[in-house]
Amino acid sequence: MRIAFVHYHLKTGGVTTVLRRQVEAIHGNCSTLVLTGDRAAAEWSCQVAEIPGLGYDQPGVLPPAADRVAERVLKALYEKWPSGCDVLHVHNPTLAKNRRFLKIIKRLQQAGVNLFLQIHDFAEDGRPDLYYSEEYPADCHYGVINARDAGILKRAGLDDTGLHHLPNAVEVIAGKTGWYPNSQILYPVRAIRRKNLGEAILLSMFLMGGQRLAVTQPPNSPADASSYRDWIEWVRQHHLPVDFAVGKNVDFSLLVGASESIVSTSISEGFGLAFLEPWTAGKLLWGRGLREIITDFEKNGIKLDFLYDRLDVPLAWIDGAAFSREWHDAVVSAAERYGHLLEADQANRAFARLTRDERIDFGLLKETFQRQVLARLTTDPSGKRELVSLNPWLSHPGIVGDSSAIIENNRRAVLQNYGTGQYSNRLLTIYDRIVHHPVCHRIDKRVLRESFFDLQRFSLLQWSPYGR
Template sequence: MLRAAIVHYHLRPGGVTRIIRETLSGLAEHPVRVAVLVGDVPDDATNLPELVAVIPELNYSEAPPHGQEYRRIARRLLEDARALLGATPDVVHVHNHTLAKSSCLPGIVRELAAAGQRLLLHIHDFAEDGRPADYRRIADTIAGGDLGRLAQMMYPAAPQIHYAVLNRRDYGFLKDAGVPEANLHYLPNPVRPLPASEARRETETPLVLYPTRAIRRKNLGEFLLWAAVTDGAQFATTLEPTNPTALLFYRRWKALSQRLGLPVRFGVGSASEHRLADLFASAECVITTSVAEGFGLAFIEPWTVGRPLVGRDIPEITSEFREAGLKLDALYPRLPVPLEWVGERRLRRRLRRSLTSYYRSYGRDDPDLDVLEAAWRAAVADGMVDFGRLDEDLQARVVRIVTGNRAARRSLGVPHPLESVPGADIVEHNRRVTVHHFSLETYARRLSEIYEHVASSSVGSVGAHDAARVLSAFLRPERFFMIRT
């Protein structure tokens, strides 16, 4: 039987914790014995995994330890894993080490690799992808401003070190940074269908549901724009942000919606899966207007409960879903609105200021004219600008223009999403695809095969992949959205 030790910062509620619990459930059907090592567990400490150890140094922390401390914690981790598993783990499966929420974890990973331990580094969220504060903490505090040490901490390289990513975009970025394909694994998250619901529509008015925590990249302004140009439908979002900065923008959108009298309800959901299932059941369709995703659950979950999906596409994420068989023709890749509504000079000024600030937040030089022009071309074409590329202030300007203005509505560059809601045949087709391709059983089989591959790896000296290249890939100006800064 193969032995695996899963390492994470904590077991508190959250996306990665959910994946860990799903992993334990799925691998129960495979010849894999799994222990979990974390820095913290919930205060109520119920429903913990059977084999779990708490190592406080793995919990969130800012100050990095001294060099010898990394080695001590790495030894402690292996000792605890051996005590739980009855032998040294064949694979240590580490989640999100590059975020360095524990300043110890990148150093622990390197110590384990140097000792010959076979590792699977599972990256859900990249610090390079819209998380400059995390990146600067790693670069400045942990790596001490040394770019070579930064690469060693974030992307160590050795035959015994493997990487798992959620999507083909990230796979390509790491491959280009030097990770051999033999050591690089595509591992999309499992998607469990929501519980069955008996809920039905409360009124004849169709409900357009946006099931999301309304942080900035979820592009709430675009959601309001569609509400502003819709007759006879109700729109609703589920969860408000918890981040103070995101909450500020969210409250501004709520205030604008109320001033304009838009048919929008905010924060109608809860963390309860049963409550979310009821909302899905009562919705005419589900919408997404997000401009950036990691895995892309928003493009999969609605189909599992038989609800059609409309809204904004993210091709760098959905291309693999289409390859799996999903039909997503109702989605649009951009929402063109007349450039004159926001003003070319104003937009150029804001784009330059925003992109410059973003590059500086990652310690990069100011963007040159070629970079600025590439960002402009990604946003503007033929006198139209993609609404999602605007900042919140300019988005609000557009929402005010189209509200109650039928002539302005006709200037939008794509049809209204409610004019292209997928029919029952497509909904059923996509439901079958998602249930098969993203099931827990499929995930567990993939992960078990990856574990076997990692466990059979040879062992060699530890170097580093090209961390600067990973950052450059994420910072390409064509990917820039002002609402992500």
């Protein structure tokens, strides 16, 4: 088969990694081409065509018309294959990082191209700045990376025959030895806001035996970069055991090999590779679990019941009135931007549940309030004891009973269920279905919005703009 892939850019990141693994997974079985708005500097094993009109919108730059970009895509396809491609596999098309992207896709569909639209992240899930007001493409095949998203899209109108659950492939991390920095706990992440860096910094204050937290990569976007820079300065001022950007000039496998364990504090994930990859290197993963994501993994025999679901802090430790005001403002703002109708007193009832017993989950706080909690811990000797009483696992962070057996069990389960061989078979089966089974369905965006607008997990890290 002839498979063309589309992504906004090929810079280092989660979706680019998935795309590269897809190209490698079907190598030898399919002829491939990658179309992108920015090929960056990376080398690829297949032909890459750079079409700038497919890239992110740039401030002050007038983009080419959608029809013109679609024509360039078609030209590239027919130059590669005189009879065109069998499937055009498009990544994250429903995020409005390029405001003409849906029009480009629909124009290609009108030209007879078979579309496979794979969604990694939903604009409806706390990304109102990336939300399209127009309808998503209809009568084409869609792919998702977890069972939660599959269930949501089924409720929103997609048919089983045209909706494909494609969990990401997991590569084995060698975990090379021979490079030994300070005793470290690794947070392998590009530090965007939803990765909840403040919580990882809080955990560093409970590490023992001279351990240090090591954060691998800085973010790319301006809003995330501002938060990141402020965290670096805050850590420096308070002399906390945290190192930043440790992966910029060091091979990732060396970092993993030198780490005692891996931690995650993210409040939102699409697939959650971070919950799977550490086990392949023989490393323990600990930290915050995301129930809607890890349920898929646990059904496949991966033990993650020791991850915590929330980190409770006393509401009295923050400016409660300011938090209430900002949280309610963010709820109303998000509802307006999505065209979502709030029921009378709905936000008040939800906030009362979130703050019951005069506690709040640290992951729901934006950086301003997280720093108020951390400041309490640095100035009040009893603060740590109080936090341990609310979250007993903080007395032994990164320590799990029978860890050797858990690591071995999870390593085997990950390789058995998420290996590259299984992934290749799934991908080829989906492509065959797309070619031979046209579909007639569409997404009800109202149902999609309501499915993600969950006030019980409404975090200001996702829904509120950054500000000190």
